[in-house]
Amino acid sequence: MDRVEVAGVGMHPFGRFPDVSLTQMGVVAVRAALKEAGVERGGFQAAFCGTAYGGVASGHKVLGAIGMTGMPIVDVEAGCASGGAALMLAASSIASGQYETVLVFGIEKMPKGMIRSSFFEPWQEESGMSATPAYFALRAQRLMQTSGVTKEHLARVVVKNRSQGVLNCDAMYRSLVSEGEVLSSRLVCEPLHLWMLCSPNEGAAAVVLTRAPSHGANAGLTRESRASSVSLLAAVLRSHLPGPVLGESTPMAGLVESHVVASGEDGAFVNEATLPSATTLAARSAYEEAGVGPEDLDVVECQDTDAARELLSYEELGLCSDGGAGAFFATGATERGGRLPVNMSGGLLSKGEPLGASALGQVVELVRQLRGDAGDRQVDGARVALSHTVGRGANAGVVILRG
Amino acid sequence: MDRVEVAGVGMHPFGRFPDVSLTQMGVVAVRAALKEAGVERGGFQAAFCGTAYGGVASGHKVLGAIGMTGMPIVDVEAGCASGGAALMLAASSIASGQYETVLVFGIEKMPKGMIRSSFFEPWQEESGMSATPAYFALRAQRLMQTSGVTKEHLARVVVKNRSQGVLNCDAMYRSLVSEGEVLSSRLVCEPLHLWMLCSPNEGAAAVVLTRAPSHGANAGLTRESRASSVSLLAAVLRSHLPGPVLGESTPMAGLVESHVVASGEDGAFVNEATLPSATTLAARSAYEEAGVGPEDLDVVECQDTDAARELLSYEELGLCSDGGAGAFFATGATERGGRLPVNMSGGLLSKGEPLGASALGQVVELVRQLRGDAGDRQVDGARVALSHTVGRGANAGVVILRG
Amino acid sequence: MTGVSSEGPLVGKLAQRAIAVTAGLFEMGDPPRLLASSCNECGQPHFPRQETCPYCSADGCTDIELSNNGTLWAWTAVTSAPPGYKGAVPYGFGVVELPEGIRIVTRLTESDPARLSYGEPVHLEIVPVYQDEDGRDVVTFAFAADASDAPVQGGE
Amino acid sequence: MTGVSSEGPLVGKLAQRAIAVTAGLFEMGDPPRLLASSCNECGQPHFPRQETCPYCSADGCTDIELSNNGTLWAWTAVTSAPPGYKGAVPYGFGVVELPEGIRIVTRLTESDPARLSYGEPVHLEIVPVYQDEDGRDVVTFAFAADASDAPVQGGE
Ligand SMILES: [Zn+2]
Numbered sequence A, B: 001m002d003r004v005e006v007a008g009v010g011m012h013p014f015g016r017f018p019d020v021s022l023t024q025m026g027v028v029a030v031r032a033a034l035k036e037a038g039v040e041r042g043g044f045q046a047a048f049c050g051t052a053y054g055g056v057a058s059g060h061k062v063l064g065a066i067g068m069t070g071m072p073i074v075d076v077e078a079g080c081a082s083g084g085a086a087l088m089l090a091a092s093s094i095a096s097g098q099y100e101t102v103l104v105f106g107i108e109k110m111p112k113g114m115i116r117s118s119f120f121e122p123w124q125e126e127s128g129m130s131a132t133p134a135y136f137a138l139r140a141q142r143l144m145q146t147s148g149v150t151k152e153h154l155a156r157v158v159v160k161n162r163s164q165g166v167l168n169c170d171a172m173y174r175s176l177v178s179e180g181e182v183l184s185s186r187l188v189c190e191p192l193h194l195w196m197l198c199s200p201n202e203g204a205a206a207v208v209l210t211r212a213p214s215h216g217a218n219a220g221l222t223r224e225s226r227a228s229s230v231s232l233l234a235a236v237l238r239s240h241l242p243g244p245v246l247g248e249s250t251p252m253a254g255l256v257e258s259h260v261v262a263s264g265e266d267g268a269f270v271n272e273a274t275l276p277s278a279t280t281l282a283a284r285s286a287y288e289e290a291g292v293g294p295e296d297l298d299v300v301e302c303q304d305t306d307a308a309r310e311l312l313s314y315e316e317l318g319l320c321s322d323g324g325a326g327a328f329f330a331t332g333a334t335e336r337g338g339r340l341p342v343n344m345s346g347g348l349l350s351k352g353e354p355l356g357a358s359a360l361g362q363v364v365e366l367v368r369q370l371r372g373d374a375g376d377r378q379v380d381g382a383r384v385a386l387s388h389t390v391g392r393g394a395n396a397g398v399v400i401l402r403g
Numbered sequence C, D: 001m002t003g004v005s006s007e008g009p010l011v012g013k014l015a016q017r018a019i020a021v022t023a024g025l026f027e028m029g030d031p032p033r034l035l036a037s038s039c040n041e042c043g044q045p046h047f048p049r050q051e052t053c054p055y056c057s058a059d060g061c062t063d064i065e066l067s068n069n070g071t072l073w074a075w076t077a078v079t080s081a082p083p084g085y086k087g088a089v090p091y092g093f094g095v096v097e098l099p100e101g102i103r104i105v106t107r108l109t110e111s112d113p114a115r116l117s118y119g120e121p122v123h124l125e126i127v128p129v130y131q132d133e134d135g136r137d138v139v140t141f142a143f144a145a146d147a148s149d150a151p152v153q154g155g156e
């Protein structure tokens, strides 16, 4: 497999832009990434566009507006991991030798408020079972029961991420919040208050991937010759295994661990108590592909759809032990200046979540961190970075980058 | 590159099924294809689901219902070519050695009547510029001006395809129509009458692709050992080039051939008069990849969104000369028993068009033809087959199969 | 089934004019029943019913009726109406564990999370969600705490 | 601009209470104008305006106004209202070729295809499509045949 390199990244800020069309946002991000990569028209052989609600031919509209069509253009949907799915497809098409350079972008223009997910059946909506935050809340409550997480921890995740959002001009929320303010924001679904939930919003992000110039076994070591080079070591997408009742797959029922067993990835039966989540499946595979482990990571962007989701991701990604999320967070390890800073972009809690763009927005942040270009948000000496998105499906995308 | 084989195909009939959910239709097609392929849970490493309007996590719902999740599941949108895009991604992931066996399926549940395409801006809708059949009509009118096509030819395309639909239990319309009946059906947009337009509808189709058992240079010749083996020689997706005003990319304006030049696929300028359509780009690439030409084809399924679109496809796919569609059709070459039968499944004019499923529906038909399993529709001795879909974007997918 | 939730039990009060939010999910009898199946191959129960096992992919499942009594495993309350929902807020929402070894995502009749606790015994009820155009109660399934016989109007 | 279409020209009749279907597409003056740009790099005209050239991808375009007179290149009529359309049917629809070397997808004021012919001279008009809630005419651009001064009510 050939080595894949990030040649350029670009963003349209995440936020609300009533006068900017979805296509226009995409154009801004795509042109920025292409410019940074030094790639012109005809310089990429395929394009993947992540979007959940963009509609038919979303990617074509963006590339059509700038006269850059002709190659395969595929719109990719994998819920909140759409951008991760697009990146996975792009990366493997380069690694396998099919293409030299591929454009990946994500775009979204979500309405304000609770997402009316096309995932639910009408009767589920009528029964009040389509309240997405309620599922988040149940997961948060379970995490509080099993992992020593408190409501104060949840509030402090928000404080941590929002304090970084202040430093990110691509973020939607750029003001500091206190623990008390978070806890006194409107209760949405116990234990989640409004500010513990990210806002669906609008934005775009783009990444140009290219085959690394040299193909030798030590190609990964030629970095010295290209100061700003960032390698994509792994881009993995996984779905959930049947069994659990909570998690982003949102079934109506699930099995009890003690009762029986569920099905493993290879079709074999394993005990549900040890059944890995979609995130864990993706992370394990990504670590293996990249040849690194959680202990090698310097900076992480993970899915903070809600504050508890960030803490759960710590466990699922192996950043801490199972059941250890609360204690791990309490050490301050994931704070700015901690051992493994998480969501230094401000996270989705600061940036908001334009579904199709959010995963690539993480990658943009991490590439800037690995290049030392993250300005006030810079994590000193960051060398290895991980991006994680997970969403409805379930879909989980994990990307590992090395500067 | 490894050789890719079709291990199994399955369908849910195309039609209108108010009591069957999108997910249920997908389950029927997927299970049929897996059964035919002898592939069980854990037996495929990735799944691609083509759908245009299915909504978030459409593919996951299908695989979740039958407990077959865990692998990457990607929903793919490329308008009417969504299934072609999904097949392209699946085929290249096998050819490149990434996966051994991949499930591809397409599902759709379209409402009756004119599609409210998310492609158009509100002002275009308000201005009356979102009437999809009107664009088809303009293209038909141009074809009548340039390619010797008459309204009678258009009617006879419908007669040809509907006469095959009678023989296909997966088709929606299964009654014979006469030329006179077609011409006296309601005028939608001159020159297109109602029966010359396919109906958006519902359905699902699935294909299991797998790496061919032997990897030698002559692997394609080991067919004797597997009587029902069908090889996928090429699955290509392309988008449009900037320039023309008509075509599935649906711009608001385009350039005049005589005036200037437009941009080629590689970024170079070429004269618009010779500017290939998305279909032509895909076909050329597919022929090259497959090592066959139009003269080698025995049976074709092509996009007959409207009757003129089928005739235009003849030219774009190189089945006849540019400008020769009318004369070629008049020879009867594409009729049952002709030199190159087209749309022996009944085409979309008989089956209807469930966007995400239509391309794979074509592949299902062609695989049956190549296996000699097409029953009353069988084209004797069919060895090489081509499937073609094209739609909004523009996206064009061309698949070449060998029995 | 003697529990009386704060939303009120359905039986004898609404049954005549009640319609289920969808068919095939539950029976409105006395006692009401959730309609589930059990896989002939792996033996796992699943809800709602379907022909193929969502855990092992086998065809062939036997219809079963789930126990009406279980324990509370997770809970919250929804405080503002989600899209497409026509009933009142707040309402309880959670996961109930049944002796068959299955956990069910469900409405809860108790909408104050502070009044519920982990492992608490709960039972099935059919509850009205909203009235349709013809004035009929559209009903769905919910679980109620066994102990909440005489609920206090807590917090309101 | 002396042509009078069957839908009637806008100028002097509706302009006071007319609003454009969207901004930036055309000017409602006398004569009206389509707002286009020309690429500073490749010289190609494009419509509607945008900052990046849709043909060669270059940044930097100059605003131009397209000629109001062209020839008919393709035409049809829409006989039933497409989704989101609030105006009357049938209405003409087609492609007009302008001397700048550009072809425009456009409404046509003539809704009987039989009364039009290839290469026929046409000119730009601004036409009402529907009335908004405040009773104002919502207008868009259309092309009318130069020769159709006194249209017969053909075929109706
Ligand atoms: Zn089973």
Ligand SMILES: [Zn+2]
Pocket (backbone or CB within 6 Å): D039, D040, D041, D042, D043, D044, D053, D054, D055, D056, D057, D058
């Ligand atoms: Zn230009």
